[in-house]
Amino acid sequence: MSQKPKSRGRPSSQVEREPGGGGEEAPSTSRGPGGAASQRRAQASPAPGPRSQKQLELKVAELVQFLLIKDQRKIPIRRTDILRHVVGDYKDVLPELLRRAAERLEYVFGYRLVELEPRSNTYILVNTLEPVEEDAEMRGDQGTPTTGLLMIVLGLIFMKGNSIKETEVWDFLRRLGVHPTKKHLIFGDPKKLITEDFVRQRYLDYRRIPHTDPVDYELQWGPRTNLETSKMKVLKFVAKIHHQDPKDWPAQYCEALADEEARARPQPAGPSPATAPAPTLSPVS
Amino acid sequence: MQGNTRRTGVMTDVHRRFLQLLMTHGVLEECDVKRLQKHCYKVHDCNATVEKLEDFINTINSVLESLYIEIKKGVTEDDGRPIYALVNLATTSVSKMASDFAENELDLFRKALELIIDSDTGFASSTNILNLVDQLKGKKMRKKEAEHVLQKFVQNKWLIEKEGEFTLHGRAILEMDQYIRETYPDAVKVCNICRSLLIQGQSCETCGIRMHLPCVAKYFQSSSEPHCPHCNDYWPHEVPEVFDPEKERETGMSRSNKRPSRSRQH
Numbered sequence: 001m002s003q004k005p006k007s008r009g010r011p012s013s014q015v016e017r018e019p020g021g022g023g024e025e026a027p028s029t030s031r032g033p034g035g036a037a038s039q040r041r042a043q044a045s046p047a048p049g050p051r052s053q054k055q056l057e058l059k060v061a062e063l064v065q066f067l068l069i070k071d072q073r074k075i076p077i078r079r080t081d082i083l084r085h086v087v088g089d090y091k092d093v094l095p096e097l098l099r100r101a102a103e104r105l106e107y108v109f110g111y112r113l114v115e116l117e118p119r120s121n122t123y124i125l126v127n128t129l130e131p132v133e134e135d136a137e138m139r140g141d142q143g144t145p146t147t148g149l150l151m152i153v154l155g156l157i158f159m160k161g162n163s164i165k166e167t168e169v170w171d172f173l174r175r176l177g178v179h180p181t182k183k184h185l186i187f188g189d190p191k192k193l194i195t196e197d198f199v200r201q202r203y204l205d206y207r208r209i210p211h212t213d214p215v216d217y218e219l220q221w222g223p224r225t226n227l228e229t230s231k232m233k234v235l236k237f238v239a240k241i242h243h244q245d246p247k248d249w250p251a252q253y254c255e256a257l258a259d260e261e262a263r264a265r266p267q268p269a270g271p272s273p274a275t276a277p278a279p280t281l282s283p284v285s
Numbered sequence: 286m287q288g289n290t291r292r293t294g295v296m297t298d299v300h301r302r303f304l305q306l307l308m309t310h311g312v313l314e315e316c317d318v319k320r321l322q323k324h325c326y327k328v329h330d331c332n333a334t335v336e337k338l339e340d341f342i343n344t345i346n347s348v349l350e351s352l353y354i355e356i357k358k359g360v361t362e363d364d365g366r367p368i369y370a371l372v373n374l375a376t377t378s379v380s381k382m383a384s385d386f387a388e389n390e391l392d393l394f395r396k397a398l399e400l401i402i403d404s405d406t407g408f409a410s411s412t413n414i415l416n417l418v419d420q421l422k423g424k425k426m427r428k429k430e431a432e433h434v435l436q437k438f439v440q441n442k443w444l445i446e447k448e449g450e451f452t453l454h455g456r457a458i459l460e461m462d463q464y465i466r467e468t469y470p471d472a473v474k475v476c477n478i479c480r481s482l483l484i485q486g487q488s489c490e491t492c493g494i495r496m497h498l499p500c501v502a503k504y505f506q507s508s509s510e511p512h513c514p515h516c517n518d519y520w521p522h523e524v525p526e527v528f529d530p531e532k533e534r535e536t537g538m539s540r541s542n543k544r545p546s547r548s549r550q551h
Contacts, residue, residue, distance in 0.1 A: 057351055058353070060351075060352075061351065061352045061353045061354075065353075065354065065373060068308070104351075104352060107296060107348070108296060108301070108304070108348050108349065108352065109301060109304055109308075110298065110301035110302070110304075110305060127305070128301075129298055129301060129302050129305065132328050134324055134327075134328070135302075135306065
C-alpha cells in the first residue's frame with residue numbers, strides 16, 4: 001500500500017464536497033434541544049465558545065453509538081456523515097471527539113477505530129478480539145455464513161498473485177455449487193454479494209480490465225481486508241482446506257512472511273487513531 | 286444511571302467479548318446470558334473465578350454509564366421470564382432502528398406501535414396495521430411488502446406475533462420506555478404494582494387499574510381469593526404462575542406451548 005509521507009491535515013473544506021447518496025439512510029443520534037432539526041446546521045455555524053465537560057461527554061457518547069450502529073452494516077463510515085449526523089456545530093473539536101470515542105470504543109468494546117486508508121476520511125471498526133469458533137454458535141442464527149465465501153475468494157486472489165479475473169472466480173466457485181446467476185440458498189445472489197456487497201464493504205476491489213472483449217473484470221483485496229486479516233491468515237486458511245501446510249506454497253509463504261514482518265514494524269506516527277490493527281476476519285463459520 | 290456514584294469497574298477481554306456478542310443479539314434471556322458469560326470466560330480466562338452475573342453486568346454498566354448505554358434487565362410481559370437488553374439512554378430509540386430500516390419501514394413500526402398503545406389488549410391485528418400502509422411516509426409500500434417488514438420486526442425482536450396479532454417485544458419496551466411515555470402521554474398505561482410501562486396485562490373490571498401478568502402472579506401468589514389492590518373488588522381473571530427458572534430447566538424446550546392464551550387477559 002502506498003503510504004504518503006505527507007501528514008494528514010484537517011481537510012475540512014473537502015468534506016462537504018463528497019457526492020451525495022447514503023446520507024439519508026443514516027440515523028440521527030442527536031437529540032437534546034433541536035433534535036433532528038439541528039442536523040443540518042453543521043456547515044454554516046460560527047465558531048462557538050468552549051463547551052462543558054458534560055457536553056463533550058454527551059457528544060462522545062453519541063459518536064460512539066453512531067459508529068457502533070453504522071459498523072453493524074460493515075459499510076465504511078464517512079467523515080461527512082459523522083459531521084452531518086452527530087458532530088453538528090462541534091466541528092471544531094472533531095479530532096478531540098474522535099480521539100475520545102476511539103479510546104472508549106477500544107477500552108469498553110474492544111473495537112479499534114481505524115481510518116480505512118490514509119487520508120480517505122472513511123473509518124471502520126476493527127475487532128481487537130480474536131474470533132473463536134464458538135462465537136458463531138453464541139450468536140445463534142445471527143452468524144455470518146458469507147464470511148466463509150469471502151475467505152475463499154480472498155484465498156483465491158492471494159494464491160493467484162493478488163489479482164484475479166472475475167471469470168476465473170466463477171469457474172472456481174461453480175465447482176462448489178455457487179453460480180453467478182443462480183440464487184443460492186445461503187448466499188442469495190452470489191454475483192451481487194461478491195461484486196457489490198463485499199466491494200461496498202471494502203473487502204474487495206473490483207475493476208474493469210481495459211481492452212477486454214468480451215468485457216472482463218478483475219478482483220483484488222480491498223483495504224478492509226488488510227486491516228482485518230493478513231496474507232498469512234488467509235494462506236493458513238487455504239492450507240487448512242487443502243489439508244496441507246502453508247509452506248507447501250513457497251512463493252506465497254515468503255510473501256506472507258514478509259507481510260508479517262512489515263506489520264510488526266512500528267507504523268509512522270500520525271494524527272489518525274489508526275495503529276497496527278489486529279486481524280479479526282474470521283476464517284471460521 | 287440513577288445518579289448514585291458507582292465505582293467504575295475494570296473491563297477485561299471477557300467483558301468486552303460478552304458485550305460484543307450481546308450487542309449482536311440486542312436482547313437475550315437470562316439463561317442465554319449466563320451461557321454467554323461462561324463462554325467468554327472459557328475463551329479468555331479458564332482459571333478465573335466466574336463473577337456473579339449481577340456483579341459482572343454491574344462492572345460493564347459502570348463503564349457504559351458515560352456512554353449513556355446500559356444493560357437493562359427486564360421481564361417478558363406474558364410469562365415473566367427475565368431478559369437483558371442493551372439499551373440506549375441518550376438518543377431517541379426509534380433512531381437506533383433507523384440504521385436497519387428504511388423510512389417507510391420505520392413509519393410502519395410507528396403506526397403499529399400507536400395501534401398497540403391505543404388498544405385495550407396491547408395487541409394490534411395485522412389487518413389493522415396493514416390497512417395503514419397507504420399512509421406511510423417515504424417510498425410506497427405494498428401490503429405484501431409490509432407483511433414482510435412486520436416479520437423483520439419480529440425477527441429483530443421489536444415485535445412479538447401471536448395468532449396474527451402483534452405486541453411489543455420486551456426489548457422494545459426496555460429500549461423505548463421513555464420514548465413511549467413522552468410520545469403517548471395520554472394513551473400510555475402503567476402497572477399498578479411495579480409502576481413501569483404496561484402494554485399487555487390484566488385489568489380490574491371495576492376501577493380499571495392494570496397489572497402485568499408476572500406482577501399479578503407475584504401479588505396473588507399466596508391468596509386464594511384475589512382482590513384488586515386498588516378498589517378491593519374481586520379479581521375476575523385467572524392468576525398465572527410465577528416464573529420459576531428451576532422448573533423451566535426441567536420442562537426444557539416446551540416454552541412455546543406454555544404461553545398463556547390471550548383470551549383470559551384483558
